[in-house]
Amino acid sequence: MANKRRAKITALGRYVPPRVVTNHDLEKMVETNHNWIVERTGIHERHWVEKGTPSSELAVKAIDDLLKRRGIEADEIELIVVATVTPDMFFPSTACVIQNKIRATRAWGFDISAACSSFLYALTTGAQFIESGQHKKVLVVGSDVMTSILNPEDRTTLILFGDGAGAVLLEPCEEGEEDYGILDYHHEIDGSGGEHLFMPGGGSLNPPSHETVDKKMHYVHQNGQAVFKFAVRKMEELSTNMLAKNNLTGDDIGCFIAHQANLRIIDATAKKAGLAPEKVIKNIHKYGNTTAATIPLAIGDAIEDGKLKKGDLVLFAAVGAGFTSGCVLARWAY
Numbered sequence: 001m002a003n004k005r006r007a008k009i010t011a012l013g014r015y016v017p018p019r020v021v022t023n024h025d026l027e028k029m030v031e032t033n034h035n036w037i038v039e040r041t042g043i044h045e046r047h048w049v050e051k052g053t054p055s056s057e058l059a060v061k062a063i064d065d066l067l068k069r070r071g072i073e074a075d076e077i078e079l080i081v082v083a084t085v086t087p088d089m090f091f092p093s094t095a096c097v098i099q100n101k102i103r104a105t106r107a108w109g110f111d112i113s114a115a116c117s118s119f120l121y122a123l124t125t126g127a128q129f130i131e132s133g134q135h136k137k138v139l140v141v142g143s144d145v146m147t148s149i150l151n152p153e154d155r156t157t158l159i160l161f162g163d164g165a166g167a168v169l170l171e172p173c174e175e176g177e178e179d180y181g182i183l184d185y186h187h188e189i190d191g192s193g194g195e196h197l198f199m200p201g202g203g204s205l206n207p208p209s210h211e212t213v214d215k216k217m218h219y220v221h222q223n224g225q226a227v228f229k230f231a232v233r234k235m236e237e238l239s240t241n242m243l244a245k246n247n248l249t250g251d252d253i254g255c256f257i258a259h260q261a262n263l264r265i266i267d268a269t270a271k272k273a274g275l276a277p278e279k280v281i282k283n284i285h286k287y288g289n290t291t292a293a294t295i296p297l298a299i300g301d302a303i304e305d306g307k308l309k310k311g312d313l314v315l316f317a318a319v320g321a322g323f324t325s326g327c328v329l330a331r332w333a334y
């Protein structure tokens with residue numbers, strides 16, 4: 001067995017489709033208004049794909065960006081872990097589709113389904129293969145085309161989501177970087193929350209039929225208030241527990257990157273964890289909730305805005321359908 005090393009993120013790539021859909025654009029599609037959306041969610045606009053664009057296509061563009069930034073070729077990748085709730089199709093996995101498209105000829109891979117928590121699940125899963133010494137280059141990808149599963153007539157969900165992709169590369173920490181990389185994580189599921197956010201049609205329970213389509217079962221169904229209450233409570237709990245477990249306070253954290261589902265959830269968590277507002281990364285105003293892509297998109301904004309620098313402690317947190325949830329503590333390594 002090779003030496004055990006912590007996993008660190010060494011590169012990031014991002015992609016959002018060029019089409020911007022503003023709240024005012026949505027006013028023409030459903031009965032809603034800009035002020036309601038901004039007050040309740042913090043979202044001003046989001047990016048939507050042209051119909052028929054699959055998640056793998058966004059992912060490949062984000063990965064191309066990553067490979068260029070890291071200066072490596074796709075055939076150096078050993079494992080591809082894809083977080084998505086909108087795979088191109090049930091099978092083959094989106095990891096297989098991506099592997100073929102980017103010609104990552106030496107890689108194996110698989111998909112992870114944990115909705116809005118899936119990027120953090122994928123990150124900690126990918127990290128295990130670095131820490132075990134089995135792999136030296138693991139690609140963790142979050143990509144979702146939420147518009148492929150949104151009901152265009154449902155104002156309660158249509159306004160919330162956007163499309164996008166992000167990818168990070170995990171590599172082992174070098175000698176002398178013992179305090180860097182992914183330091184700790186905690187994940188949970190609470191399946192009793194499944195009834196509050198789900199897509200009932202299309203799987204083995206309700207195989208696609210005229211009836212499932214007529215009943216709009218192939219779209220996202222959500223009890224927004226139940227999800228909101230759980231998300232606030234769980235994200236606060238996981239974040240404060242992670243700090244306490246590592247003998248840290250909010251002052252020790254350089255950057256807080258939460259899943260971007262609702263500005264009010266992010267703000268409430270940051271306040272409870274004692275995180276100063278300038279440390280809290282927010283990009284929901286321009287992307288909405290891009291499910292598996294929100295965390296890598298937010299990492300990119302944090303770096304660009306000079307809010308995430310080498311040596312910073314960064315706290316990631318997410319809650320999603322399932323319910324799924326997770327928290328990751330890392331020391332940024334580049």
Ligand SMILES: CC(C)(COP(=O)(O)OP(=O)(O)OC[C@H]1O[C@@H](n2cnc3c(N)ncnc32)[C@H](O)[C@@H]1OP(=O)(O)O)[C@@H](O)C(=O)NCCC(=O)NCCS
Pocket residue numbers: 031032033036037040041116155156159197223224225227228231261262289319320321
């Ligand atoms: C969806 C969400 C923004 C709704 O906000 P809310 O404050 O809970 O609003 P409510 O659902 O109580 O709706 C309040 C009113 O606004 C109306 N409304 C709902 N969507 C609307 C829209 N897009 N535009 C205008 N009005 C709307 C409702 O019909 C309701 O009207 P009523 O009082 O006459 O019945 C909020 O619940 C939320 O963010 N939930 C979590 C979602 C989430 O994080 N999902 C992803 C999981 S990671």
